[in-house]
Amino acid sequence: MAEIVINTGLHGFVMLDSVVEVSTSHIAGARSFSDVPFYIGLESLAQLGAYHIRYLTGFTRHVFLIKIIHCSFPAGKGVDGEYFLSGNLLSQSDSSFHCRLKMEKENKTFMEGEFLFAAVDYDHNFQSERLRHHYTKVFSCLHRDIKPD
Amino acid sequence: MDTLGEIKKIIMELLDLEDDPITPDTYLIKELGAESIDLLELAVAINSRFKIAVKDEDIFLTRFRLYLTEATQKGMDNAPYIAGKYPHLTNGRIAEIITHISEGPQLKVKDLVSYITNQSKGA
Numbered sequence: 001m002a003e004i005v006i007n008t009g010l011h012g013f014v015m016l017d018s019v020v021e022v023s024t025s026h027i028a029g030a031r032s033f034s035d036v037p038f039y040i041g042l043e044s045l046a047q048l049g050a051y052h053i054r055y056l057t058g059f060t061r062h063v064f065l066i067k068i069i070h071c072s073f074p075a076g077k078g079v080d081g082e083y084f085l086s087g088n089l090l091s092q093s094d095s096s097f098h099c100r101l102k103m104e105k106e107n108k109t110f111m112e113g114e115f116l117f118a119a120v121d122y123d124h125n126f127q128s129e130r131l132r133h134h135y136t137k138v139f140s141c142l143h144r145d146i147k148p149d
Numbered sequence: 150m151d152t153l154g155e156i157k158k159i160i161m162e163l164l165d166l167e168d169d170p171i172t173p174d175t176y177l178i179k180e181l182g183a184e185s186i187d188l189l190e191l192a193v194a195i196n197s198r199f200k201i202a203v204k205d206e207d208i209f210l211t212r213f214r215l216y217l218t219e220a221t222q223k224g225m226d227n228a229p230y231i232a233g234k235y236p237h238l239t240n241g242r243i244a245e246i247i248t249h250i251s252e253g254p255q256l257k258v259k260d261l262v263s264y265i266t267n268q269s270k271g272a
Binding site for chain 1: 186189196203204
């Protein structure tokens with residue numbers, strides 16, 4: 001089987017440092033950036049939202065971003081420094097979840113948008129025994145403010 | 150605005166339709182070209198607007214063909230078996246779908262209205 005190598009230039013793919021609050025309707029976390037392009041911030045927001053949906057579904061389903069319905073951020077600006085990230089669940093069906101996600105720095109909104117996530121049952125492509133354990137472990141580390149591997 | 154009017158408004162906004170080609174008998178997928186991603190967005194919009202629990206497989210009739218196969222395998226009549234799975238559909242509508250199932254996706258706007266009405270009663 002051919003191997004696909006993806007090099008993001010980053011040290012890891014978990015774009016969150018911590019999850020500080022989580023409930024059925026809300027999640028909040030933090031991330032420190034070192035002058036990275038805006039899309040890295042967007043990825044952090046998407047990861048926070050996806051972890052919220054995994055939390056809501058008890059880590060029993062595979063969750064992925066379907067669509068950024070809209071998102072606003074300052075044109076031409078990179079992301080640098082400590083940011084507070086938060087998300088609220090706006091509406092849901094049993095398979096889709098509509099969230100508002102926001103990134104703030106020093107109490108000022110930097111990036112804000114509405115995101116649509118989907119949850120599907122694990123299958124042979126998204127294997128439960130591997131992914132469920134992985135996401136549960138990462139979330140547990142983030143929630144305790146311990147950096148994952 | 151009634152349920153049909155609200156649904157039409159949501160669909161037109163989601164699919165970026167300028168005219169109003171939607172009637173209760175409009176096919177959502179065959180005529181309006183709704184794709185699976187549109188249906189996911191429609192599901193959350195319906196939850197938000199009508200404050201009802203939405204089960205995607207039920208509102209969009211995604212397992213209809215599978216249920217027909219199940220009924221055959223179990224030696225049961227198709228229509229009553231399907232009626233048990235989709236309580237929001239009338240017997241007439243179920244018969245209509247079974248008749249035309251080979252012609253492609255049968256989901257109509259009125260099926261969404263029926264689902265919402267049925268779920269609202271139970272809410």
